[in-house]
Amino acid sequence: MKICYYPGCTLKNHAKNFEDSTICSLNSIGVEVEELSRWNCCGTVFSLTTDDLIHHIAPIRNLIRVKEANYNKVMTVCAMCFNTLKRANERIKSDPESMDILNNFMDREEVQYEGDVQVFHLLEFLKDEIGFENLAKKVVKPLKKLKIASYYGCLLVRPKEIGFDDMENPTILDDLMEILGADSVDFPFKTECCGAYQTVDKPEIIADRTNRILTSAKDRGAQMVVVSCPLCAFNLDQRQKQTVEKYPEFKHIPVLYFTQALAIALGCPEETLRFDLNFIDPKPILKEKGLI
Amino acid sequence: MRINLSRKKIRDSFVDKVQELSGQNLLACYQCGKCSAGCPAVDEMDILPNQIIRFAQLGLKEELLASKAIWICASCLTCNARCPKGINIAEVIEALRQILLRNRKDHLKVEKLSDKEKEEIPPIALICSMRKFTS
Ligand code: SF4
Ligand code: SF4
Numbered sequence: 001m002k003i004c005y006y007p008g009c010t011l012k013n014h015a016k017n018f019e020d021s022t023i024c025s026l027n028s029i030g031v032e033v034e035e036l037s038r039w040n041c042c043g044t045v046f047s048l049t050t051d052d053l054i055h056h057i058a059p060i061r062n063l064i065r066v067k068e069a070n071y072n073k074v075m076t077v078c079a080m081c082f083n084t085l086k087r088a089n090e091r092i093k094s095d096p097e098s099m100d101i102l103n104n105f106m107d108r109e110e111v112q113y114e115g116d117v118q119v120f121h122l123l124e125f126l127k128d129e130i131g132f133e134n135l136a137k138k139v140v141k142p143l144k145k146l147k148i149a150s151y152y153g154c155l156l157v158r159p160k161e162i163g164f165d166d167m168e169n170p171t172i173l174d175d176l177m178e179i180l181g182a183d184s185v186d187f188p189f190k191t192e193c194c195g196a197y198q199t200v201d202k203p204e205i206i207a208d209r210t211n212r213i214l215t216s217a218k219d220r221g222a223q224m225v226v227v228s229c230p231l232c233a234f235n236l237d238q239r240q241k242q243t244v245e246k247y248p249e250f251k252h253i254p255v256l257y258f259t260q261a262l263a264i265a266l267g268c269p270e271e272t273l274r275f276d277l278n279f280i281d282p283k284p285i286l287k288e289k290g291l292i
Numbered sequence: 293m294r295i296n297l298s299r300k301k302i303r304d305s306f307v308d309k310v311q312e313l314s315g316q317n318l319l320a321c322y323q324c325g326k327c328s329a330g331c332p333a334v335d336e337m338d339i340l341p342n343q344i345i346r347f348a349q350l351g352l353k354e355e356l357l358a359s360k361a362i363w364i365c366a367s368c369l370t371c372n373a374r375c376p377k378g379i380n381i382a383e384v385i386e387a388l389r390q391i392l393l394r395n396r397k398d399h400l401k402v403e404k405l406s407d408k409e410k411e412e413i414p415p416i417a418l419i420c421s422m423r424k425f426t427s
Contacts, residue, residue, distance in 0.1 A: 014414035044420040048386035050315040158369040167373050193332045193368030197420035200413055201400055231416045
């Protein structure tokens with residue numbers, strides 16, 4: 001099987017650990033990944049104002065690229081890209097007048113966009129196309145006795161029409177971690193916003209959120225937290241530096257992309273895990289559990 | 293805070309503008325407060341999400357456009373998910389930010405970020421912040 005893949009900007013630099021672990025995991029279960037040969041930034045956020053059509057151009061152009069590559073579906077792993085691409089797509093599909101305006105604006109494109117590309121997330125693919133029970137059979141290194149809290153954040157689950165799990169109590173990541181052999185730890189802050197882009201000019205707000213979210217996961221016994229968004233990862237992992245400055249009693253905890261946990265369980269080599277990009281080193285706990 | 297209400301403010305085109313940009317019917321709100329109860333950012337807000345809706349119904353333009361809260365909201369959509377009246381509060385807040393941004397009142401001063409910050413902060417955060425906080 002071969003799937004078309006849209007990486008998004010951050011997976012090519014700060015979140016290379018997200019990309020490499022995704023590709024290795026998929027290859028190891030026999031899925032080939034074809035990255036779009038040309039793509040642009042999706043814009044990271046979906047425009048919430050009714051008249052702001054211009055900002056839907058960026059995501060829609062990517063969907064045109066998917067058509068040009070002869071696919072009718074595209075996979076993303078970044079929660080923000082997923083949300084922006086899928087939401088812009090749904091917005092345009094439900095409004096033919098806007099679709100015409102956008103197509104006219106993009107009159108140098110050789111392909112017209114007709115709402116005919118489907119956007120999906122890796123988690124949906126693993127659950128619905130591969131099947132968690134089949135994935136379980138491919139696990140070579142079960143994440144035994146590792147207590148993992150799954151953090152969903154906002155954009156995998158909200159709004160309802162876009163998300164692929166329960167908005168208030170999603171379980172897809174927890175289910176995946178269980179399939180991989182880990183003990184999943186439920187905690188009340190799994191869909192609480194990390195503060196997102198406030199990290200740029202108000203990092204002190206992020207310190208509060210990170211403290212609240214991670215302390216709750218730790219109190220429930222988690223030894224690490226998994227995420228699906230490079231912005232959540234930056235706030236929950238890198239911003240632990242500011243968190244401990246503001247809250248000296250705060251205790252560090254490793255934050256991984258869920259694909260890094262997946263890649264470990266599927267036996268991917270350590271160079272694809274790229275732990276050098278994780279701020280809080282997950283190696284000690286992984287060594288303790290005999291996983292690396 | 294002293295608030296002056298007037299028929300003039302309630303009928304001001306500002307109210308229509310907010311409704312138009314957000315696509316929301318402000319009068320549907322019955323002030324249950326559920327949006328504010330679930331908002332993770334209320335600690336830092338001067339006007340809470342349910343109050344933002346009330347202020348917008350009443351055309352309290354100055355108070356809303358000068359508020360800190362509209363720049364604290366991170367569009368996490370928790371309020372939208374929980375409003376029993378189906379109001380998209382985050383869209384109303386976006387409309388308020390847009391009214392200012394469309395008049396070139398940028399909130400983020402990109403030029404104030406140090407080289408170290410620009411290198412350390414991932415593109416996803418920088419682009420997002422620019423999309424939300426600059427015109
Ligand atoms: S949850 Fe909805 S109805 Fe209740 S106060 Fe907020 S906007 Fe109004
Ligand atoms: S979208 Fe904004 S107002 Fe609504 S819950 Fe999130 S931070 Fe609060």
